[in-house]
Amino acid sequence: MFNEMSGEDGVTRSAYEGVARWIDETGVDALLLKTEEAEAIFRRIGITFAVYGEGGDPERLIPFDLIPRVFDAHEWRRLDRGIKQRARALNAFLWDVYHRGEILKAGIVPERLVYQNAAFLPEMIGVDPPGRVYSHIVGIDIVRTGENSFQVLEDNCRTPSGVSYKLETRAIMMRMFPELFQSLSIQPVDDYPDLLRKTLEEVAPPACKGDPTVVIMTPGSLNSAYYEHSFLADRMGVDLVEPQDLFVDEGRVWMRTTQGPKRVDVIYRRIDDDFLDPITFRADSVLGVPGLMQVYRTGGVTICSAPGAGVADDKAVYCYVPEMIRFYLGETAILENVPTWRCSEPDELSHVLANLGDMVVKEVHGSGGYGMLIGPKATAEEIEAYASRIRAEPADFIAQPTLELSASPSLAGGGIAARHVDLRPYCMVGADMRLAPGGLTRVALREGSLVVNSSQGGGVKDTWVLSE
Amino acid sequence: MLLSIRHRTFYRYDPPAARVALKLRLYPAVTAAQTPRSWSVTVNGEAPHMRLANGYGDEESVWLAHDGAEEVEIVAEGVVETRDVHGVLRGWRMAARPAMFLRKTPLTAPDEAITALAKEATAGKTGISAAHALSEAVRDAVDYRPGATTAKTTAAETLNLGAGVCQDHTHLLISGARSLGAAARYVVGYLMVGEGDQPELSTEQETHAWAEIWIDSLGWVGFDASNRICPTDHYVRLAAGLDAPDAAPLRGSITGAAEETLEADVQVTQAQ
Numbered sequence: 001m002f003n004e005m006s007g008e009d010g011v012t013r014s015a016y017e018g019v020a021r022w023i024d025e026t027g028v029d030a031l032l033l034k035t036e037e038a039e040a041i042f043r044r045i046g047i048t049f050a051v052y053g054e055g056g057d058p059e060r061l062i063p064f065d066l067i068p069r070v071f072d073a074h075e076w077r078r079l080d081r082g083i084k085q086r087a088r089a090l091n092a093f094l095w096d097v098y099h100r101g102e103i104l105k106a107g108i109v110p111e112r113l114v115y116q117n118a119a120f121l122p123e124m125i126g127v128d129p130p131g132r133v134y135s136h137i138v139g140i141d142i143v144r145t146g147e148n149s150f151q152v153l154e155d156n157c158r159t160p161s162g163v164s165y166k167l168e169t170r171a172i173m174m175r176m177f178p179e180l181f182q183s184l185s186i187q188p189v190d191d192y193p194d195l196l197r198k199t200l201e202e203v204a205p206p207a208c209k210g211d212p213t214v215v216i217m218t219p220g221s222l223n224s225a226y227y228e229h230s231f232l233a234d235r236m237g238v239d240l241v242e243p244q245d246l247f248v249d250e251g252r253v254w255m256r257t258t259q260g261p262k263r264v265d266v267i268y269r270r271i272d273d274d275f276l277d278p279i280t281f282r283a284d285s286v287l288g289v290p291g292l293m294q295v296y297r298t299g300g301v302t303i304c305s306a307p308g309a310g311v312a313d314d315k316a317v318y319c320y321v322p323e324m325i326r327f328y329l330g331e332t333a334i335l336e337n338v339p340t341w342r343c344s345e346p347d348e349l350s351h352v353l354a355n356l357g358d359m360v361v362k363e364v365h366g367s368g369g370y371g372m373l374i375g376p377k378a379t380a381e382e383i384e385a386y387a388s389r390i391r392a393e394p395a396d397f398i399a400q401p402t403l404e405l406s407a408s409p410s411l412a413g414g415g416i417a418a419r420h421v422d423l424r425p426y427c428m429v430g431a432d433m434r435l436a437p438g439g440l441t442r443v444a445l446r447e448g449s450l451v452v453n454s455s456q457g458g459g460v461k462d463t464w465v466l467s468e
Numbered sequence: 469m470l471l472s473i474r475h476r477t478f479y480r481y482d483p484p485a486a487r488v489a490l491k492l493r494l495y496p497a498v499t500a501a502q503t504p505r506s507w508s509v510t511v512n513g514e515a516p517h518m519r520l521a522n523g524y525g526d527e528e529s530v531w532l533a534h535d536g537a538e539e540v541e542i543v544a545e546g547v548v549e550t551r552d553v554h555g556v557l558r559g560w561r562m563a564a565r566p567a568m569f570l571r572k573t574p575l576t577a578p579d580e581a582i583t584a585l586a587k588e589a590t591a592g593k594t595g596i597s598a599a600h601a602l603s604e605a606v607r608d609a610v611d612y613r614p615g616a617t618t619a620k621t622t623a624a625e626t627l628n629l630g631a632g633v634c635q636d637h638t639h640l641l642i643s644g645a646r647s648l649g650a651a652a653r654y655v656v657g658y659l660m661v662g663e664g665d666q667p668e669l670s671t672e673q674e675t676h677a678w679a680e681i682w683i684d685s686l687g688w689v690g691f692d693a694s695n696r697i698c699p700t701d702h703y704v705r706l707a708a709g710l711d712a713p714d715a716a717p718l719r720g721s722i723t724g725a726a727e728e729t730l731e732a733d734v735q736v737t738q739a740q
Contacts, residue, residue: 101565104565104567111565111567112567112570115565115567115568115570115571116570116571116572120568121523122522122523122524122564122568122710123522123523124523125523125524125563125564125568126521126523126563127523247532247534248489248530248532249532249534250517251517251518278489278721279489279490279491279530279719279720279721280491286723288721290487290489290530290532290721291489291518291530291532294491294517294518294520294528294529294530295518297520297522298518298520
């Protein structure tokens with residue numbers, strides 16, 4: 001297991017020298033006291049945490065770990081290039097499958113993976129979103145298994161959440177330990193809302209003349225990620241709206257305001273495709289803006305992310321991202337995929353069924369760490385029950401080896417202990433590509449656990465990217 | 469042939485609906501089989517907005533009322549010149565790839581009985597002759613019986629019941645074709661009835677439905693299982709989809725109305 005702080009040889013890695021010194025000087029007891037203080041602040045300002053789609057109690061406080069995770073400038077440069085490369089290929093794929101489907105005709109990605117995927121929306125065929133951008137905020141989950149070994153676990157092309165926690169954890173660290181940020185060259189992250197707003201403005205629709213009006217659309221205050229929606233609207237200085245605040249008239253979208261209707265140009269929606277427009281998608285939905293899709297398709301408004309972008313972040317489509325990078329960009333993937341077996345393929349299926357005890361099996365459309373089989377931790381009965389689910393619908397499952405995720409020193413179990421971490425950076429795609437330094441680091445606070453999802457006992461910590 | 473068509477749909481809301489949003493797919497495209505000579509679609513006398521081709525290549529438009537509506541009258545009418553091209557769809561801009569129409573939907577999901585019917589009917593046949601055989605087998609298995617089914621009846625239920633209307637024949641034909649790996653879709657349109665050669669056509673419904681099956685050498689070919697023929701110059705094609713709700717010529721979202729009354733009728737006659 002790779003230790004982020006002490007490396008492969010037990011010698012503190014240079015990126016962590018500042019952190020190691022700080023831990024020594026402060027002492028574990030003081031850090032534990034500081035953790036209580038941090039939690040009190042979180043509670044007072046009302047940050048609650050439930051990552052979208054992960055269920056759980058939306059009013060729960062996420063465990064916050066004071067010890068940051070650190071990347072040096074050199075490491076980050078490679079991640080930055082690899083993430084942008086992937087985001088570029090995923091958007092190229094989305095444009096292709098909603099147009100001529102060249103990668104399908106070339107036999108590189110199977111047609112059924114795309115056309116029989118519920119996330120592929122026929123309503124998007126032939127639509128040209130501004131700048132050919134479909135996924136405007138690409139969240140790519142990355143794990144590390146060695147000094148130079150980073151692997152992509154999953155792509156999130158729809159509405160990846162968690163960025164507010166990344167910004168809040170930084171804010172709290174700066175408030176509690178200002179001296180750390182004075183003595184070490186840590187790249188700032190607080191310009192994220194400005195960069196996001198700029199990105200959203202850059203993809204304004206053809207009909208927009210002058211300064212675009214951007215809004216965030218939330219399903220409402222009962223949604224588990226409502227805190228993040230209101231946080232981002234507040235920091236970007238844009239309106240937070242619910243579907244019923246918007247209406248379509250004269251080929252444009254309008255928002256009801258106390259000063260009368262105001263035209264809306266760009267909608268950063270944090271609401272699923274199904275609930276965007278009841279005359280196009282789910283007719284039984286009371287949510288949604290009737291006629292929205294027609295305005296979108298005629299270039300009167302931009303929806304971010306584009307409807308139907310989810311067809312690129314499917315766990316079965318994931319297997320083909322390195323091929324996409326070769327096909328669209330003519331490049332070799334900078335970041336590796338985790339080796340993945342597709343149960344839809346008979347050969348791969350029999351390999352998976354024969355080795356279930358050593359593998360992690362996931363549902364193709366699942367998320368949040370639910371519905372997984374972690375072979376090495378499962379009982380014989382659990383494995384047999386899961387095997388019969390796989391046999392019934394093989395195409396719904398993929399399998400991966402159990403990875404030795406890297407571990408980062410964390411305050412856990414009354415002291416400092418190594419705990420597994422992953423990383424979700426946020427890549428913004430407008431006219432330019434922008435990557436905020438670092439991302440959301442999630443940490444599995446239970447000893448030995450590899451599951452970092454907040455619903456499964458995971459916490460968050462600040463992520464530092466050092467300057468040169 | 470010149471077909472004169474008037475398709476009227478009338479909704480009354482009690483109390484008046486606070487908001488009405490309609491999506492209309494009532495625009496016959498120009499194809500080798502049909503050319504609209506005149507065509508108009510109005511809602512309460514006005515033309516709907518934002519008319520454009522959707523992802524399937526069919527035109528659609530939207531009509532919205534924000535300040536209450538008691539009555540909504542939708543009229544599609546005009547004259548369409550038709551030619552008999554034996555059901556082959558030509559001269560039509562293809563948008564969605566055929567493989568799109570292999571998707572299962574709740575109304576068309578095949579069960580074992582459908583899969584068996586499709587296999588048996590097409591044993592030893594390929595391409596167009598397999599499609600004809602499947603269409604015949606569907607009609608043989610399901611009597612034409614208005615009122616036997618509802619809009620929510622699935623293909624599997626239809627086969628089990630052995631009775632239905634054009635929607636049911638079409639769903640079953642689509643389901644069987646897809647179970648064999650052939651792309652198939654649901655088509656909505658108009659049909660001129662009572663011409664002797666087509667004696668038992670639907671008069672219960674405001675529009676007619678049939679299937680299109682993808683044949684590699686020909687492209688999309690229409691099969692009207694209810695009438696045991698491929699569409700002729702008696703047919704006008706409006707729109708296609710994965711199943712009946714997906715191809716619906718009218719879709720609405722209404723808020724605030726407690727009760728909805730619907731009247732609809734279609735008249736198709738030969739124009740002079």
